[in-house]
Amino acid sequence: MGRYSVKHLTLWALLAALALGLSTLDGILPLSALLPLPGVKLGLANIVTLFALYVSGAPAALAILTVRCVLGAVFAGNASALLFSLLGGFCAMGAMILARRSGGLSVFGVSLCGAAAHNAGQIAAAMIVLGDTAVVGYLPFLLLLSLVTGSLTGLIVSRLLRAAVYLPLS
């Protein structure tokens, strides 16, 4: 732990707490009443993950994601929720890291890749849990929805990153 200062650790802890709060808010929002697709969410917590990826790098963003997923499942008291959030989250993180490293994509493009991969990961989790491929039929709808949610996340994170230039984060 000597590699990281108290300032870094505090920032990551704050981001993890913020991600957990946004994840809870995501679960409360009645989006599924408007779009009756299993697991449909705005993906608000991904705002924090994407922001952390740019500000603190991949290892920190991965740690924040893992803490958020594990604590979210503990607070929800739902073990199967952990599989969904971890698989979706890790797929999104992997896609965002690759998209960022590939170069040429802005925050919007990286966010879109993350949102799409998150939905693919969650469908994979649903297939594992249900033991049925019926849920793949929902993937086209979720992928199209990810264009909206990914753009929204990208817009918010681009604004945050512009503002972060003025913050003493380093």
Added chain:
Amino acid sequence: MSLKSSPPECRPNRRDALAALLIALAALVIALIYCIPAETASLQVSVSVDGRVEEFAPLSRYAGVHTYSHNGYTLTVSCDGATVQVVSANCPGRDCVHTGAVSKAGQSIVCLPARIVIRLSGGAADLTVG
């Protein structure tokens, strides 16, 4: 922290549009694969609970009210011989109830908390949900 050393590109560009196009294309391809109509003439309903097919019958014979319980959740399914819908459930979110009635091949109602899948097969496939 790498923000100042490598400022991120915050404006959308052409490659972002290409990424969006590829995602939309992937959605289209998956939708087309799941739109391939089955050769069966009449609609059939199958109910899977935790990966096991509990019920498989022609839609016309499935008419009535059915109750399925698993994982601590109970779903009440109603069928009028032409459509199937979950009319009540005690699962969180109640996505299965919000899905509404399904009536075409390829449509399904999924309840993740209860691990129950109700799927229509046969006839002409349609991916419409809800």
